[in-house]
Amino acid sequence: MWYPSFLRKKPARRSRSISAPMIGLTLVLCAVGFVDASKSICVTDDLSRQICVKNPVRRIVSFAPSLTEIVFELQAGDLLVGRTARCNRPNEAANVPVVGAYLNPDLERVIAVQPDLVLTTQTGVRKELVQRLEGLGIPVFVDDSGSPDAVLSLIRRLGVLISQEAKASAIIGALEERREAVRKRISRAASPTVLFAVGIRPLVIASGKSFIGCLLREAGAINIAEDAAIPFPRYSIEEVIRKDPDTILMLDKECPDKVKCREEWIRHSQLSAVRNGRVHTLDADLMARPGTGIMECLETLAAILHPEAFQQGHRGQ
């Protein structure tokens, strides 16, 4: 994870003068600017840089599946002129030309489609590529969403950038509603301890510092690796045995089907989650994308972690 801190260095100096209220003010001013139909729209990206685009944006390239999804959700999918091979949702994304592999976009192909806005996650590209694109006068919006709140803010800012604020507000409102519904359901449920394995050979887990860790907190679970120093540490199986989590979650990319995924844990029969059949598999595409799917992630997690609360609720309705 050396790369993000690198990328942060330069903008950090500029950002010192921009406080939170200032960012809010900027957003408001931008919105006003749009109403006035002035020539450019500016928002602040997650590296605290001012990203300005010509109004209206006509050609967008996305370097991350989550961002591609958000653009389509904002009903601006027809503006996309480039995506990575990994951007597979929604189905219409298949019609957008591919400009390279995820994490490794092809600069030439990006330039060839003449974007007037490039969207990327901070981990999605090397910082040199961002610098090259900006050197060519192409604005690059860098997203570093680490929590549901950050994703909502991201949707709002992207809505401003591509002049779909009303749509963005509607999406955010709907997402907030679903979030609130989950909160209500689990408010009285007990908090189970949980292990979230993003890799099993070797064991790599999501700590409290990861996006998944954030969702687990929100879903009312106690992550046994809450305090680990990095988001996705390689973790000791001994410590897992010692902490004996109530529930074990893993990503489906680790094994061909759910049965095989459970079999991976059979040899750890010491774990009560294994004995009680509380090993669950989650869709890796869904969980790894901090985009419009976040509330679906949250609902899925909450339903797995609090089966009683969700069954009762279901019967009640």
Next chain:
Amino acid sequence: MSTVRLPIHLKTILVSLGLLVALAAAIVVSVLIGTSAADVRALFGGVAGDEVERARSILLGYRLPRTLLAAVAGGGLASAGAVFQGVLRNPLADPYLVGIAAGGALGAVVAIVLFGGHWIYSTAIFAFLGSLLAVGIVYGLAATRRGAGYVNTVILAGIIVGAFMNSLMLLILSASGSDELQRILCWLIGDLSLADYTKVAAAAACVLVGWTLIYFNANRLNLLIAGDETAAVLGLNVGRTRVYIMATAAMMTGVVVSVSGTIGFVGLVVPHAMRLLFGPDNRVLLPASLLGGGAFLAAADTVARVAAYPVELPVGVITALAGAPFFLYLLLRR
């Protein structure tokens, strides 16, 4: 002759006993570290209960096989390293010189990208097949050179085949855009956290058989080190002995690589350290490398396991960090 043989046998026995104690100590420390005295007493006292059951399962189910695998892998790599340094008469030789690391890595990456999680043992099997392929190509290339150029041909062919397979591996990695990067990286640095008794038994059997076959030829290996002509004059079939010993060492390395990834530095440094400590005679050097390498890797893996607990460090980093300064010290002390 008999006046020479007695001391060397005695020396072999003494060195082996000493290093056996070191190995046993490393294993015991590794298994017990991180366990409280109360846990140990409860374990041996036959007390029942959930906590004791858990401590027992951690110790016997996870820590012991892992430590044993580290010892087996370390012993195998160090003995193979001693063989390659001797046969090729090159101090920079290590078990990975003949393309084994690159071949194994290529096999592992192919397995991870192709099969992903579909088949648990695919990584180990493909890694072994990859090592065999690399070694086969290198020896095939070198077979055309039976005479004086043989050693150089093996080294150059090893480097070139290694480079070629490395680029193939990187090509597959970059083209697949695989999200298994962390898994592949762990494999490349070396990882012992997935040890189980099956792996330990398979690797131990192969390493012990391979090592024994080489040890029976320790005297012939000594002759080879004296130089091809001297060895030939003394009645050794140089070509056949060399291929036989190197092929055995390569198989041994391939097996170790398939269960632990490409753990660096052990095969290079441990034989040198043993040579500096106990002299170059292979009758002493081979057992010393086997036991010393085992002790070293068991200790290094313990550090990797506990230094940042519960986060695991890559064992290959520890072997290099600990091995390099120790090796420098040995060099300067002379």
